[in-house]
Amino acid sequence: MATRDTDWDGVRLHVVTGKGGTGKTTVAGALALALAADGRKVLLMEVEGRQGIAQLFDVPPLPYAERRIAVGLGSQAHQGGDVFALVADPEAALTEYLEMFYSLRHAGTALAKMGVMDFATTIAPGLRDVLLTGKAAEAVRRKDDKRHRVYDAVVMDAPATGRIGRFLNVTSEVSDLARVGPIRGHADTVQKVIRSPETVVHFVTVLEEMPVQETLDGIAELRSLGGIRPGGIIVNMARPLALPPNQVQAAADGNLDQAQLALGLKLAGLDDSSGLAGPLAAELSAQAKTSLGQELQQERLDTTGQPCYQLPWLGGDIGLAGLYRLASALRQQKAA
Amino acid sequence: MAPRRPPKLDVDRLIADRRTRIIVCCGSGGVGKTTVAAAIGLRAAERGRHVVVLTVDPARRLAQSMGLTSLDNTPRPVPGLRLDDGLAQDGNGAESAGSLHAMMLDMKRTFDEIVEAHADPDRAAQILANPFYQSLSSSFAGTQEYMAMEKLGQLRRADEWDLIVVDTPPSRSALDFLDAPQRLSRFLDGRLLRLLTAPAKVGGRAYLRVLNAGFGVVTGILTKILGTAVLKDVQTFVTALDTMFGGFRERADYTYQLLRAPGTSFLVVAAPEDDALREASYFVERLDQERMPLAGLVLNRVQFVSAGQLSAARSLAAAEVLQAATGQQTRGAQQTHGGQRAQRRAGDESEDGARLLALAALRLHADRMDQAAAQRRTAEQFTAAHPLVPVTEVPAQAEDVHDLDGLRAIGQAFGTDAPADAA
Numbered sequence: 001m002a003t004r005d006t007d008w009d010g011v012r013l014h015v016v017t018g019k020g021g022t023g024k025t026t027v028a029g030a031l032a033l034a035l036a037a038d039g040r041k042v043l044l045m046e047v048e049g050r051q052g053i054a055q056l057f058d059v060p061p062l063p064y065a066e067r068r069i070a071v072g073l074g075s076q077a078h079q080g081g082d083v084f085a086l087v088a089d090p091e092a093a094l095t096e097y098l099e100m101f102y103s104l105r106h107a108g109t110a111l112a113k114m115g116v117m118d119f120a121t122t123i124a125p126g127l128r129d130v131l132l133t134g135k136a137a138e139a140v141r142r143k144d145d146k147r148h149r150v151y152d153a154v155v156m157d158a159p160a161t162g163r164i165g166r167f168l169n170v171t172s173e174v175s176d177l178a179r180v181g182p183i184r185g186h187a188d189t190v191q192k193v194i195r196s197p198e199t200v201v202h203f204v205t206v207l208e209e210m211p212v213q214e215t216l217d218g219i220a221e222l223r224s225l226g227g228i229r230p231g232g233i234i235v236n237m238a239r240p241l242a243l244p245p246n247q248v249q250a251a252a253d254g255n256l257d258q259a260q261l262a263l264g265l266k267l268a269g270l271d272d273s274s275g276l277a278g279p280l281a282a283e284l285s286a287q288a289k290t291s292l293g294q295e296l297q298q299e300r301l302d303t304t305g306q307p308c309y310q311l312p313w314l315g316g317d318i319g320l321a322g323l324y325r326l327a328s329a330l331r332q333q334k335a336a
Numbered sequence: 337m338a339p340r341r342p343p344k345l346d347v348d349r350l351i352a353d354r355r356t357r358i359i360v361c362c363g364s365g366g367v368g369k370t371t372v373a374a375a376i377g378l379r380a381a382e383r384g385r386h387v388v389v390l391t392v393d394p395a396r397r398l399a400q401s402m403g404l405t406s407l408d409n410t411p412r413p414v415p416g417l418r419l420d421d422g423l424a425q426d427g428n429g430a431e432s433a434g435s436l437h438a439m440m441l442d443m444k445r446t447f448d449e450i451v452e453a454h455a456d457p458d459r460a461a462q463i464l465a466n467p468f469y470q471s472l473s474s475s476f477a478g479t480q481e482y483m484a485m486e487k488l489g490q491l492r493r494a495d496e497w498d499l500i501v502v503d504t505p506p507s508r509s510a511l512d513f514l515d516a517p518q519r520l521s522r523f524l525d526g527r528l529l530r531l532l533t534a535p536a537k538v539g540g541r542a543y544l545r546v547l548n549a550g551f552g553v554v555t556g557i558l559t560k561i562l563g564t565a566v567l568k569d570v571q572t573f574v575t576a577l578d579t580m581f582g583g584f585r586e587r588a589d590y591t592y593q594l595l596r597a598p599g600t601s602f603l604v605v606a607a608p609e610d611d612a613l614r615e616a617s618y619f620v621e622r623l624d625q626e627r628m629p630l631a632g633l634v635l636n637r638v639q640f641v642s643a644g645q646l647s648a649a650r651s652l653a654a655a656e657v658l659q660a661a662t663g664q665q666t667r668g669a670q671q672t673h674g675g676q677r678a679q680r681r682a683g684d685e686s687e688d689g690a691r692l693l694a695l696a697a698l699r700l701h702a703d704r705m706d707q708a709a710a711q712r713r714t715a716e717q718f719t720a721a722h723p724l725v726p727v728t729e730v731p732a733q734a735e736d737v738h739d740l741d742g743l744r745a746i747g748q749a750f751g752t753d754a755p756a757d758a759a
Contacts, residue, residue, distance in 0.1 A: 021366025021607075102560060111557060126471065160365075173471075182560065209736045210366075210395045242700035244692070257693070260686065264694025267661065267687065268654035270646075279642035280697040287700055289734035315710065317610070 006334045007232065007307050011200050013140045013193065014155045014231070017164040017218065018204030019211040023236040025052040026318065027204045027311065028157040030326035032083045034336035036072020037327075040081040040152040043139050044069070045088055047132045048159060053085045058320065064092035066139075070320075073327045081152075086139070093131040097186070126166070126173030130187045133170055137193035161203065161214040165221040168194050168201065168228055200231030202335075205301070207235060207294035212301060219304050232335050233306050235298070237313040241291050243284060251288035256281045309333045342719040345632030345726035347603075347750035351380040351499065355599055358492065359631075362504045363605035364615035368636040370394045371737055371746060372605050372730065373503035374402060374438070378740060379747035380499055381436035382418050388437040388497040392484055392505045397738040402438040409445050411437035411491075416740050437497065443483040447473040450486065450587070459576055468573040480505040481515075485591040492594060514622060601631040606718075608638055608711035613718045620722055632726035635715060639708045640731040641701065648705035655698040658691045 008014070014031060018024035025046070032044040043066060046053050051061045057069050062085055072080030094111065142150045159167050166173060174187040193199060203218055205211040219230045243251055250256060258277045265273035265280070301308055311329055314322040330336050350356055361373040370391050377389035388411050394404070402414045419433040451469075452460050463469050473479060484505055491500050559567055594600065602623055606616040616633060623630045719727060730749040737743055 019366060020364070021609075021612075098557070183566070209397055213396060239703075242696040242703075244696075247693075260690045261693050261697060263687070264658065264690035264692070265654070265697075267691055268658045268694055268698065270650075270654050272645075276643050276646055280646075280701055282642040283701055283704060284697050286734040293735050315706075 006331075006336055008200060008336070011198055011231070012149070012151070012153050013136060013199040014153060015136075015158045015164075015168065015199065015201040016155060016204060017158045017161050017201060018234075018236075019161050019214045022204045022206050022211050023311075024160070024204045025050075025056055025157050026323070026326070027202075027234050027236055028155050029053065029056045030311070030323050030330055031202070031336055032153075032155040033070060033073045033080070033324060033327035034330040035153045035155065036070075036081040036083045037075060037331060037336075038072075038078045038081065040072065041084070041150070042072065042081065043084045043086060043151045043154045044157070045086045045136055045139065045154060046157045047088050047136075048157075049087065049089055051087065052157060053087065056323065057085070062087045064089050073324060073331060084151075086135075088132050088135045090128045090131045093135045097131060097134065101182070101186075126170055127183065129167050130170040130174055130183065130190055133168065133194060134186060134190045137190045140193055140198065158201075161211075161218040164201065164218055165225060165228075168222075169225050170194070172225075195227035197229070200229045202231040202234060203306075204234045204236050206237050207297040209293075209297065212297040216300060216304065219306065230304070230306055233301050233304065233308045234311060234330075234335070235301070235308060236311045238310045239313045242287055248288045248291060251281075251284045252292050254285050256284060307335070309335045340719075340723060342723060343632075343726040345634070345728035347376065347631075347634075347728060348379075348383075350601060350631055351376065351385060351750075352383060354498065356601055357499060357599035358488070358594070358601070359499070359501045360504065360595065360600065360602045361502065361605050361634075362602060362619060364612050367605050367607040367612050368730075369605045370503045371398060371743070372603070372634055372636055373501050374398060374737075375743045375746035376603075376750065377436055377438070377499075377501040378414075378417070378743045379750060380501070381414075381434040382744075384434040385499045386435045386497045387499045387501060388439065388491055389501045389503070390439055390441060390484065390487055390491065391503045392441050392480065394440065394503075395736065397736055399440065401737060401739045401743060402436075404438055404440055406440075409439065409442040409487075411439040414438050414740075418744075441480070441484055441487055443480045444473050446483040446487055447479065455576075463573070463576045466569065466573045466576065468570055469576075482588070485595075486587060489587065489591045489594060514626070596626070596628055598629075601629055603631050603634050605634045605636055607636055608715050610714055610717075613714060617718055617721060620725055630725065632728065633718070633722075635727055635729045637732040638729045639704055639711055641704050641708050643701055644705075646701060646705075648702040648709070651698045651702040651705065655695055655702065658695045658698070662688065662691050662695065 014035070016024055016028040016031060018027070029044060032042045036042040044053060046062075053069070054060060054062050059069055062069075064087060066084045066086045068082050069085040070083040072083055074080040095109070136154055136156050139151055139154050140149075144150050158164060170187050170190055174183060201218075201222055203215045205215045215233060222228045222230050241248070247256070258281050261281055262274045262277035265276055270276060298308075309330060310333070311326050314325065318326070327336075350359070359373075359376060361369050361376070363369050370393070373391065374389055374394070377387045381387045389402070391399070391404075394402075399405070403416075404412060414436040417434070417436055448464060451463050455463060481504070484502065488500065488502050491497065555567075595602075604616045604619050604623075606612040620630060620633070715727075719725070728749060730746055733742065733745065735742070737746065
């Protein structure tokens with residue numbers, strides 16, 4: 001495999017987490033496009049049954065099957081590779097698992113009828129999680145008949161930051177419940193992939209207190225688990241600052257020179273310049289206050305020592321073109 | 337034709353009405369539910385109500401703003417209320433000043449307490465030590481919702497407060513909150529659970545035999561996946577829980593009824609974004625089906641513009657004029673590099689500064705106008721589908737709320753004296 005000098009060379013499983021509302025699914029999609037540059041083949045996987053990938057790529061709801069949904073980010077040198085998508089559903093994963101390991105063809109249906117998945121989800125979410133992470137691990141390790149890996153990378157749109165440690169730490173979650181037995185053996189196999197250098201966990205956040213706090217907590221949690229590597233921090237929906245940095249503090253304090261602003265507006269040809277100066281200064285002041293708060297949050301993120309990437313805010317509905325723009329931004333910053 | 341404006345949600349009237357005993361703030365995660373709940377609680381207390389705010393997962397600074405430092409499941413008084421204002425505004429002749437308590441939910445402890453209340457000490461100890469109970473009580477996707485409802489029931493029964501404001505758990509979907517308690521009680525009552533407990537009971541085998549033969553297949557498969565040791569743990573656990581089933585169901589039913597009772601009002605909180613408003617729509621429809629009383633929608637974090645009279649287009653056109661002028665100046669400055677630059681008159685310099693400042697202001701303003709317009713279009717998709725649902729808008733705050741003044745600023749939006757919005 002050619003090295004591309006990115007921050008994550010050699011990583012095959014990119015787990016993407018983030019607090020709700022930070023754009024986790026969008027970033028996972030953009031990352032998959034970016035990783036699929038240069039003719040690479042990437043699997044984008046979703047585990048919460050929300051059909052977020054289908055919405056993002058504007059395709060009909062996806063089944064439990066690997067479907068090609070997009071072409072990767074192209075460059076002058078290369079056509080982009082293929083991005084496949086999979087909606088991993090625990091029930092289907094269980095059925096597949098039973099067929100694969102026990103040749104129990106119809107067992108899954110019987111279990112589903114009995115409400116076993118509901119049961120497992122309720123009493124031991126670890127059991128369900130191991131099926132989902134197991135599917136990702138299988139996709140990462142899968143080889144074709146020439147013994148080449150089928151996918152160059154797998155991107156998982158994972159559960160939210162508050163649940164990520166539990167979700168990935170399946171061995172211990174399951175081993176508390178199952179000290180021996182087949183499910184334990186399966187969990188151990190999955191764990192080898194999750195804890196290998198081929199896996200990292202990226203955190204998506206915005207520069208607000210709660211999402212940043214959850215990112216810090218999530219990174220600390222992964223570190224405490226040992227062996228699960230935190231990856232990059234992707235600061236999403238970053239907005240450009242209107243004022244030059246040296247005027248931000250004054251603006252935040254409400255000390256902008258309104259007379260000067262009025263003069264500028266007059267030079268711009270606005271006839272009601274003096275009336276507009278006050279309200280416009282208030283808008284600058286509000287943004288300055290927000291940006292000072294964001295700076296503090298960025299400093300908190302910097303303390304983690306993890307690489308940070310910035311993705312711009314592209315408006316409400318970013319569309320496919322926007323997704324490729326984000327992919328390109330990730331690639332430029334060597335996140336992929 | 338301009339779209340019809342929805343009726344204005346009058347939160348002040350809701351909190352002034354003494355018959356309002358419970359306000360449930362719900363909505364999808366990340367929309368500022370907790371902040372809205374806290375702001376309502378504070379405003380109600382400062383207007384003479386005795387309020388307790390039940391929060392589930394507050395931001396640290398927000399918790400600090402209410403004097404909450406630990407998650408300890410106990411309502412704590414919030415210091416720093418402006419009760420004089422409350423008295424002055426209390427139309428009822430101010431029989432007493434209000435008060436505010438706040439608490440953070442400790443879901444595991446709440447669950448433990450239910451177990452302790454419903455089982456004898458030996459059995460309780462057995463349940464609390466079981467690995468499946470520990471998993472269920474700390475990580476079941478619905479446990480937090482169920483325990484929030486349980487806590488609400490407890491607070492209501494305690495009858496120490498005349499208004500309870502509940503912030504619902506930060507679930508992905510607003511509906512989880514309504515469904516989780518039922519799901520848990522359905523689970524505890526389920527067929528599979530009965531099957532699993534059956535062999536452990538006396539006469540269990542006979543019980544099994546009369547049931548569908550499919551059960552045998554299922555236990556066979558479960559044994560194969562989980563191993564016998566795990567299955568035995570599960571059986572011990574569910575058998576231990578067995579005695580508590582009645583209690584669980586009863587409590588779940590009680591809280592569900594409480595949500596329907598007069599005196600309860602739901603506020604759906606949403607940010608002006610597609611996903612959040614889609615969830616809000618589902619929730620509004622669901623509340624209607626369940627005949628639960630919806631007070632209205634709180635549209636949080638709305639982008640307000642101070643200079644609404646200046647359109648985005650005009651703002652950008654003016655910015656272009658300045659851009660062209662500063663561009664020329666920059667090139668000019670480069671050509672006259674060095675000593676000559678220092679000789680430029682002070683007046684030019686101040687004009688340059690004025691242009692740059694105005695340029696920043698105009699670009700920012702255009703951006704904010706665009707964003708406000710986009711938000712309005714998004715919000716109209718909700719109001720078009722639900723024209724009768726009252727709406728109130730809360731402006732986006734420049735900073736995270738970290739003190740009571742921050743909460744009061746949000747509370748201002750609930751007043752009839754709130755500034756007119758930018759629409």
